[in-house]
Amino acid sequence: MADLLELSSRIIDGNVVDVPVNRVTNELSELADDLAIVESFSHCVAWRTDEGLACFDASGAHTGPAVVAALRSWRTDPVAALVYTHGHADHVGGSAAFAADATTAGRPLPRVIGHENVAARLDRYELTNDWNVLINARQFGGVRAELGLGVGGDRRFLPAGTLRPDETFRTSRDLTFGGRPLELHHARGETDDHLWAFVPERKWLFSGDFVIWNFPNAGNPQKVQRYPIEWAAALRTMIAAGPELLVPAHGLPISGAARIARVLDDIATALERLTADTLAQMNAGATLDEIIHSVKVDPELLGRPYLRPFYDEPEFVIHNVWRQFGGWWDGMASRLKPSPDAHLASVLADLAGGPLALLRRAEQAVEAGDLRLACHLVDLAGLAAPDDPAVHGGRAAVYDARRKAEPSLMAKGIFRGAARESAAVRDRAVTGSDPTGST
Numbered sequence: 504m505a506d507l508l509e510l511s512s513r514i515i516d517g518n519v520v521d522v523p524v525n526r527v528t529n530e531l532s533e534l535a536d537d538l539a540i541v542e543s544f545s546h547c548v549a550w551r552t553d554e555g556l557a558c559f560d561a562s563g564a565h566t567g568p569a570v571v572a573a574l575r576s577w578r579t580d581p582v583a584a585l586v587y588t589h590g591h592a593d594h595v596g597g598s599a600a601f602a603a604d605a606t607t608a609g610r611p612l613p614r615v616i617g618h619e620n621v622a623a624r625l626d627r628y629e630l631t632n633d634w635n636v637l638i639n640a641r642q643f644g645g646v647r648a649e650l651g652l653g654v655g656g657d658r659r660f661l662p663a664g665t666l667r668p669d670e671t672f673r674t675s676r677d678l679t680f681g682g683r684p685l686e687l688h689h690a691r692g693e694t695d696d697h698l699w700a701f702v703p704e705r706k707w708l709f710s711g712d713f714v715i716w717n718f719p720n721a722g723n724p725q726k727v728q729r730y731p732i733e734w735a736a737a738l739r740t741m742i743a744a745g746p747e748l749l750v751p752a753h754g755l756p757i758s759g760a761a762r763i764a765r766v767l768d769d770i771a772t773a774l775e776r777l778t779a780d781t782l783a784q785m786n787a788g789a790t791l792d793e794i795i796h797s798v799k800v801d802p803e804l805l806g807r808p809y810l811r812p813f814y815d816e817p818e819f820v821i822h823n824v825w826r827q828f829g830g831w832w833d834g835m836a837s838r839l840k841p842s843p844d845a846h847l848a849s850v851l852a853d854l855a856g857g858p859l860a861l862l863r864r865a866e867q868a869v870e871a872g873d874l875r876l877a878c879h880l881v882d883l884a885g886l887a888a889p890d891d892p893a894v895h896g897g898r899a900a901v902y903d904a905r906r907k908a909e910p911s912l913m914a915k916g917i918f919r920g921a922a923r924e925s926a927a928v929r930d931r932a933v934t935g936s937d938p939t940g941s942t
């Protein structure tokens with residue numbers, strides 16, 4: 504029971520991460536009497552009551568069956584309720600496995616409870632299925648198959664059998680399971696349909712993705728609006744509730760009221776300072792370019808085991824603050840109604856002496872450690888020479904170098920995608936086909 508909690512306490516108190524903290528083992532661990540977690544993508548948290556199991560999140564489509572199997576190795580009680588912390592595919596996609604478990608046992612399907620905006624999210628996933636398959640293939644790169652994100656022969660982002668909430672609420676809801684109270688609280692953060700759950704008798708907090716053991720996923724460059732200000736406010740409300748056990752949907756559970764408060768305060772402080780500094784510069788008339796190159800998060804905060812920018816990162820959150828409060832135009836007049844990228848690239852390549860001249864200058868920038876400039880230059884070279892294998896071989900090499908230098912999975916995925924695009928052009932010149940299988 505104590506292994507995960509002892510591990511997280513050691514990491515937080517020592518401020519040293521020497522083992523993985525975001526694990527997908529599909530193994531179950533007991534955290535307290537009648538409380539267990541299955542570590543997956545996402546985790547599933549199970550609370551045993553006299554009414555049956557109340558489960559928080561169903562994990563993803565590919566991991567759902569393993570999660571249910573792990574739960575059944577622990578308890579055979581019916582799943583009385585399935586609570587979605589929010590409607591992301593890795594939290595709801597495994598619900599079909601819960602439905603299959605109930606059907607096989609001849610039991611009713613679990614009550615499915617979520618915020619009222621979950622249904623609109625699932626509708627949007629249907630409307631933009633192919634787009635979501637594409638961006639998740641890019642974001643997660645080589646790990647997407649293990650995580651079940653619309654790959655292989657299945658081109659559905661969300662499985663057809665995904666259970667939709669049949670009980671919803673707007674602001675908060677008080678429930679009982681087996682006579683034990685449960686509080687559900689809505690707050691915008693990573694999504695507009697997010698909730699966090701609290702068991703007041705036991706001081707248990709189920710935080711969903713408000714805590715992910717990485718810098719908050721409040722900036723994702725390929726996804727819809729996130730809400731860093733509201734995210735921080737929700738964390739402050741959680742602190743006020745006085746939780747003594749925090750169980751997130753990604754990462755390790757955390758015990759101890761003071762330790763939990765410190766973690767939540769650090770995350771909230773990082774978001775508050777980042778948004779305040781961004782808004783201050785917006786109010787002063789700065790452009791987005793000026794802001795993203797000047798606003799930073801305190802390196803000491805970023806060094807915390809639960810705030811490292813290995814998934815999302817502060818620069819991307821700045822973009823989302825700008826988008827939320829300032830719209831999509833970045834402040835550069837030429838980009839309000841721009842020339843086509845390929846036309847601009849061709850003109851600049853002519854001025855520079857051709858696409859290969861741009862590539863050579865990009866390679867010099869790589870040697871000088873200026874990977875941001877190098878990527879601008881190879882993009883121009885690639886657009887000016889869309890079928891040139893030498894140019895695209897060079898572009899692939901630059902983006903491979905950029906990917907290796909980046910800390911966050913989101914940046915790595917996008918830069919890896921760019922490298923794959925150009926590698927496909929290069930390799931087609933040799934083989935006449937695309938051996939990379941790039942999307």
